[in-house]
Amino acid sequence: MELLNPLLDEQAKKTILRKIPHGLYICGVCDGENVNGFTASWVMQASFQPPLVVNCVKNDSISHAMIKASGVFSLSVLEAGQKDVAQKFFKPQRLVGNKFEDVESYIGETGCPIISDSLGYVECKVVGSVEHGDHTVYVGEVIAAGVHREGEPLLLESxxxxxxx
Ligand SMILES: Cc1cc2nc3c(=O)[nH]c(=O)nc-3n(C[C@H](O)[C@H](O)[C@H](O)COP(=O)(O)O)c2cc1C
Known part of the structure; x- marks a missing residue:
């Protein structure tokens, strides 16, 4: 456990960091036997060529262990109004079991699940990671992508x- 920095204004840090805008995604994961998924917001594009995204994943989640084992993940982009889907996937698998039981999905090229009722998806191969702090920054190269329909994305702020x- 790292000590708090006495020079840091905790309240200012929290207020300002919460002003960074985020989308909401379902990160699909697999490990060769099982699939899982979780609601992710700390996601952004990180390079044009090759196309890279960063996806920051909580170290103590099952999904983290599965990405570490497989080196792949998918990101399904939710549409504005799909808060119910995001709500379902932020519960831990160890408490709620198979989150895909009553959510239509299909398996992508990486073996990771993709939400059928979403705007579209990217699938990524992990090409780097930063393990420092309570989330791991996974850098993923986009190796497949698809558009399901047009629409506005679901934003965390909404x-x-x-x-x-
Ligand atoms: C609004 C919201 C955004 C979240 N964003 C992230 C995120 O970017 N990265 C992450 O690892 N967890 C994020 N979470 C938490 C995961 O969805 C949660 O830990 C989930 O239970 C992990 O599932 P698992 O244990 O089945 O892998 C978020 C949760 C909420 C409510």
Whole structure:
């Protein structure tokens, strides 16, 4: 456990970090035997060529262990109004079991699940990671992508939830 920095204004840090805008995605994971998925917000594009995204994954989640084992993940982009889907996937698998039981999905090229009722997806191969702090920054190269339909993405700010600060 790292000590708090006495020079850091904790309240200012929290207020300002919570102003960084985020989308909401379902990160699909697999490990050769099982699939899982979780609601992710700390996601962004990180390079044009090759196309890279960063996806920051909580170290103590089952999904983290599965990405570490497989080196792949998918990101399904939710549409504005799909807060219910995001709500389902932020519960840990160890408490709720198979989150895909009543959510239509299909398996992509990486073996990771993709939400059928979403705007579209990318599938990524992990090409780097930073393990420092309580989330691991996975750098993923986009190796497959698909568009399901046109629409506006679901934004964290529209849900009234916070993940950050
Ligand atoms: C609004 C919101 C955003 C979240 N964003 C992330 C994220 O970017 N990265 C992450 O690892 N967990 C994020 N989470 C937490 C995971 O969804 C949660 O830990 C989940 O239970 C992990 O599932 P698993 O244990 O089945 O792998 C977020 C949760 C909420 C409510």
């Amino acid at each position: 849900t009234g939830w916070n993940y950050g600060g």
